[in-house]
Amino acid sequence: MATMEMDDPKMGNKVHWEPKNLLSGLTLNQILFSNDYRHIALKGIFTAFIMLALGGTFAIIFRTELAMPDVQFLGARVYMTLMTLHGMVMVFGFLIPLVVSISYYMLPKILGNDRLLWAGAAQASYWILIVAAVLLVIGRPDFTWTAYAPMSLRTGNPNIWMGHVAIILVAVSEFLAGAVLFRNALASKGGLKNTPLMAWAAGTIGLLFMISVFPLGFVGFGLLSDWAQWTQVAYFDPSRGGSVQFFLYVFWTYGHPAVYLPFVPAIAIIYTIMPRFLGRPMWSYWSGVVAFVLLALGAMPIGPHHFQPVYTVSGDYQRFVQILTMLVFIPSVLHVFNWISSLFMAPIPDSARRAIPFKFMVFSIAFIVYGGATAFLNAQIAPDSDFIHNSYWIPAHFHAMFFGFSGQMAFAGVYFLFPYFTGRMYNQSMGNWHFWLWQIGLFIKITGMGVAGYLYFPRWVYDYLDIPGWANAQMSITIGGYMVGLGFLFFLVNLFWSAKYGKEVTGDPWPVVHDLKAAPSAAPAE
Amino acid sequence: MLKFFGIVGLAGVSLTTYLVTYGVGPEQQLPPEVSLLEGFREEGAMPESRNLEEDERAEEGGVFEVPPKDEEVLEAALEAMGDMDMGGMDMSAADTGMGNMDMSGANDTAMADTDMSGGGDMSGMDMTAADTAMGGMDMSGTDDTAMAGMDMSGTGEEAVLDMDMDGDGVMDMSSAAMGGMDMSGTDGTAMAATDGAAMDGMAMSPSNAAMMGEGGLLITEDGAFDREIELTMQEWGYSDMQIDVRMGERIKFTVKNGGEIPHEFMFMTMPLMAAANYRATRADWNLLEHEALFERALVLPGGDFEFVVQVQQAGSWMFMCMLPYHMQMGMMGQMSTEGMTMDMGMQ
Numbered sequence: 001m002a003t004m005e006m007d008d009p010k011m012g013n014k015v016h017w018e019p020k021n022l023l024s025g026l027t028l029n030q031i032l033f034s035n036d037y038r039h040i041a042l043k044g045i046f047t048a049f050i051m052l053a054l055g056g057t058f059a060i061i062f063r064t065e066l067a068m069p070d071v072q073f074l075g076a077r078v079y080m081t082l083m084t085l086h087g088m089v090m091v092f093g094f095l096i097p098l099v100v101s102i103s104y105y106m107l108p109k110i111l112g113n114d115r116l117l118w119a120g121a122a123q124a125s126y127w128i129l130i131v132a133a134v135l136l137v138i139g140r141p142d143f144t145w146t147a148y149a150p151m152s153l154r155t156g157n158p159n160i161w162m163g164h165v166a167i168i169l170v171a172v173s174e175f176l177a178g179a180v181l182f183r184n185a186l187a188s189k190g191g192l193k194n195t196p197l198m199a200w201a202a203g204t205i206g207l208l209f210m211i212s213v214f215p216l217g218f219v220g221f222g223l224l225s226d227w228a229q230w231t232q233v234a235y236f237d238p239s240r241g242g243s244v245q246f247f248l249y250v251f252w253t254y255g256h257p258a259v260y261l262p263f264v265p266a267i268a269i270i271y272t273i274m275p276r277f278l279g280r281p282m283w284s285y286w287s288g289v290v291a292f293v294l295l296a297l298g299a300m301p302i303g304p305h306h307f308q309p310v311y312t313v314s315g316d317y318q319r320f321v322q323i324l325t326m327l328v329f330i331p332s333v334l335h336v337f338n339w340i341s342s343l344f345m346a347p348i349p350d351s352a353r354r355a356i357p358f359k360f361m362v363f364s365i366a367f368i369v370y371g372g373a374t375a376f377l378n379a380q381i382a383p384d385s386d387f388i389h390n391s392y393w394i395p396a397h398f399h400a401m402f403f404g405f406s407g408q409m410a411f412a413g414v415y416f417l418f419p420y421f422t423g424r425m426y427n428q429s430m431g432n433w434h435f436w437l438w439q440i441g442l443f444i445k446i447t448g449m450g451v452a453g454y455l456y457f458p459r460w461v462y463d464y465l466d467i468p469g470w471a472n473a474q475m476s477i478t479i480g481g482y483m484v485g486l487g488f489l490f491f492l493v494n495l496f497w498s499a500k501y502g503k504e505v506t507g508d509p510w511p512v513v514h515d516l517k518a519a520p521s522a523a524p525a526e
Numbered sequence: 527m528l529k530f531f532g533i534v535g536l537a538g539v540s541l542t543t544y545l546v547t548y549g550v551g552p553e554q555q556l557p558p559e560v561s562l563l564e565g566f567r568e569e570g571a572m573p574e575s576r577n578l579e580e581d582e583r584a585e586e587g588g589v590f591e592v593p594p595k596d597e598e599v600l601e602a603a604l605e606a607m608g609d610m611d612m613g614g615m616d617m618s619a620a621d622t623g624m625g626n627m628d629m630s631g632a633n634d635t636a637m638a639d640t641d642m643s644g645g646g647d648m649s650g651m652d653m654t655a656a657d658t659a660m661g662g663m664d665m666s667g668t669d670d671t672a673m674a675g676m677d678m679s680g681t682g683e684e685a686v687l688d689m690d691m692d693g694d695g696v697m698d699m700s701s702a703a704m705g706g707m708d709m710s711g712t713d714g715t716a717m718a719a720t721d722g723a724a725m726d727g728m729a730m731s732p733s734n735a736a737m738m739g740e741g742g743l744l745i746t747e748d749g750a751f752d753r754e755i756e757l758t759m760q761e762w763g764y765s766d767m768q769i770d771v772r773m774g775e776r777i778k779f780t781v782k783n784g785g786e787i788p789h790e791f792m793f794m795t796m797p798l799m800a801a802a803n804y805r806a807t808r809a810d811w812n813l814l815e816h817e818a819l820f821e822r823a824l825v826l827p828g829g830d831f832e833f834v835v836q837v838q839q840a841g842s843w844m845f846m847c848m849l850p851y852h853m854q855m856g857m858m859g860q861m862s863t864e865g866m867t868m869d870m871g872m873q
Contacts, residue, residue: 023527031527046531053539061547078550085546137542140550386851456787468786468827499528 016109019505021423035123037108037116042421044101044126045414049495051093051133052488058086060485062462067478069466079462080142080155084163087145091258092170093133095406097126099265100177102413103202105421106272107184110196117187118180125176132169135162144460146255147219149236149247153227161227167220171213171254174261178209181265197288201268204296205261212257212300215250222247252303260299262402264292266409267335270361273416274342277352277361279512283341291331291338298328305378309385318381325379332372339365351513356431360412363439367404367446371397374450390460392473393453400446403484408438411491418495419509424502430494434487441483448476600814603801741795741819742839749834751778759825759847760785762855769861771837781822782830789825789847789857792818793835796868799844815848842866 022038030039062082065074074082108116116122139162143152147167152160185203188195222235226242234242271288275281282288302325308318343362352358374397378384388394418426452473457464464470752775758765759781771777783789792815794802802814815821822831842862846853860868 026527028530031530042527043531046527046535050531050535050538053535054542057539057543058546061543078547081546081550137545140546142550386854465788465826467788496528496532 016112016114017420017508019419019423019507019509020421022421023499033123035119037104037119037122038421040116040119040122040126041101041105044097044104047126047130048094048098048101048410049492051089051097053492055086055090055094056485056488058082058089059481062086063478063481065462066464066474068475069464069471071463074462076462077142080144080460081140081157083460084141084144085136088136088141088166089133091145091262091402092174093129095262095402095410096174096177096258097129098410099262099269099406099413100181102269102410102417103181103198103265105417106198106269106413107181107202110198110272111184111188113184113187116180116184118183121176122180125173125180128169128173128176132166132173135166135169139163139166141166146251147223148251149223149226149242149244150238152223153237161224164220164224164227167223168217169220171217171220174209174216175213178206178213180206182206182210197271197282197285197292198268200289200292201264201271204292205264208257208264208296208299209261212254212261214254216254216258219247219251219254222250248307249304252306253300254303255306256303257299259398259401260295262406262410264295266364266406266413267292269409269413269416270335270339270365273357273412274339274361276416276510277349277355277358277512278342278346279349280342280346282338283345284338287334287338291334294331294334295328298324298331302328305384308381309389322379322381326376329372329376329379332368336365336368336372347514349512349514350516351511354428354516355415355510356426356428356435357412357415359435360408360415363435364405364408364412367400367408367442370446371400371404374400387456388453390458391453392449392457392459394459396446396449396453399442399449404442404446408442411438416510418498419505422499422502423504424498424500425505425509426498426502427494430490430497434490434494437483437487437490441480441487443480445477445480445484448473448480452477599801599804603795603797603814604817741793741798741843742837742841743793743819743843744836744838745793745820746834746836748778748832749776751776751834754778754780757781757791758784759789759791759857761787762852762857764845764857764859767859768867769859770867771861771863773837773840773863776834776836778832778834780830780832781825783825783827786827788827788849789852790815790821790823790849791825791831791845792821792848793843793845793861794818796842796844819843837863840866842868 022042026034026039031043034040059082062074062079065072065079104116104122108114139159140157141147141152141160141163142155142157143160143163147163152163181202183206185195185199185206188199190196190199225231226234226237226240229240232240234240236242236244236247238244271282302321304317304321305325308321374393378388378394378397415426415431418424452470455467455469455473457470457473464474755766755769755777757779760783765784781791794814794817798814798817820833820835825831840863842860844858844860846858862868
């Protein structure tokens, strides 16, 4: 078992994996404009960390305000601005770019091409996203990340058009990223039966990216047009003949696939690093393939479940959407059982047990189960329209999915890649601090949100009454948020310190050692 | 590379944090700039004003198409309530007395033109008649008249109005009342005094001018009462879901929120509930709560309040919490006089 086939695509591995210091000795021009896939990917990863720091800072600020009832230092407008930017920066700036960048890094290695096809498009995608982020920061929209019309046309901010333009740019950037992923998946030489699962993921999600961003682009354009009054009859502004329902349908036709855009590449990272750590193939190759295809197929038609209580169309259509939503559980559960089976079908090697990326992976699987269990309740029309909609239960669900699963899985990928791009190993104890702070912090935070939702705490409020339970739930969310922030600081220190002073790695940084006590010399670097 | 991103990140995070907190500017709530719309207004594509209530075309129905049935249902409900109040009754100059009170109703008058002048004894007077109206009743000169125990039950029920008209002739209209008396003034009945000598004691200060409550209930902050009812609101229901009352009864309600989340309390008439229900089926969330006979919004857990209700008419009323979905969870009850209990399908 210790010797594994590095070329076996089902193991998620190929040659071209070699620890090397890629970070130093670069000119500014190379850092910014190099078309080497590793440079593009690392640029994307580090930019995503900046975005995480931004979104996290926003969150820490309004979390501090929300920890106690009454207004301490934040007014409604600043709160809404922070909340909007927190959502947009985290989803469009941190989560999606991070998993896409990790895919850029891993795909060429796994497929054996050692180059990213259409790297120019990836470069363009990156810079368009940067422009969008700058516009967001300057324009400071305060209409929440869903940009519901007519609210997003009527806020007190004269610069919200920048938010609308940023939405269009995000759509363009994601289209290009999707095209790059799709093109590189097509470059797989494995055929249908031997294409690595990461390439299946990149192919299906690349396609979904390219199709689903059109509604998003249209939303951005429609909002801009309505705001600037380019046409007599508006698209979305009801006071000029537009339709708010039309907005909902268009936006969520993108909005639900948007949830999968970080989700599916994160799943692909599991399929890549899990066999690597376990030293054996995944339990099932085909269930993974089928699940990727089903997820991509199910993503777009089920968008309306995001506004279940407000669509006033026939009950039959509601039930149709609910059934489709529940059907999407099937591919998700296929994935999860595939991972669990892979973990349990043989003993887990000692080397994997102590590896930080492996730990992050296992706990992100726990969080996807947590988020999935809440999703089952959300999918039901009755509890959703009566209790769940717009309560804190919803943030509990999507923080478990977005951060607990996708975000943590992206960090597992970064820890996994760390020796490959620095040539050094991260510091184990700082990694452990990061790991435990995040698991405990995220659990407290997400569960606190669930409890607040159970107590009917509404979303998007900057102040609240001192109602029994509310303040406690909010305080626990804030404490969890601080722990997550502290964990990220540990990660940053680890990143900077270990890139310079970490133990040098030569050869395979992740050897599979089943019994470390029997063979201490085979222990991986630390 | 790390150094570059470290510097860019640190600078970016600090700058952005400044921009989105202190840099956001003062709180403001502004409508879209009016000037943006001018061109379209000139072309006639826009209403004259952003505020649709000020816009003539909005009222004509050109901008907002309010479904005609909405209006009909609401009007019908309000009309049904209007029958119970004293619409149009002029009570000005009431302090001069209420002599020659013309309370003519439109319907069959049982006691029309009854002459009660001359100190006649009205105790034990039986005014039982279907749809009693005291049209044209001349009550001038009743200074020494004892009206206690007058049976004025209008619906044929055994309900005795406890009209507090003590022997000294002072008719205490603030707590007592002439409830149940159909004083519908379809023609805008005027109670202006023409004969200043009559009914001196009936002081009608502005505070008790509304002696007839809306919708058959006279609801006051406090006052004399016959019976006390303690209601506890909780998730999901009221401690008493069916309250039986007699006509003319004065009940002091003490409502307490014994639950863990805020609740509301309001009384509504059945016609109004029908209108609200019709709106709910259209997913219109204006449930007419501000048309309620009584409304106490947002009672925090542990909070309580009191009020006194006098039942002035036979009928049934609903009380409920109109916070979203609380009613659907069962927070609605009924108060009704005998024989008027409606099946709400709650069993």
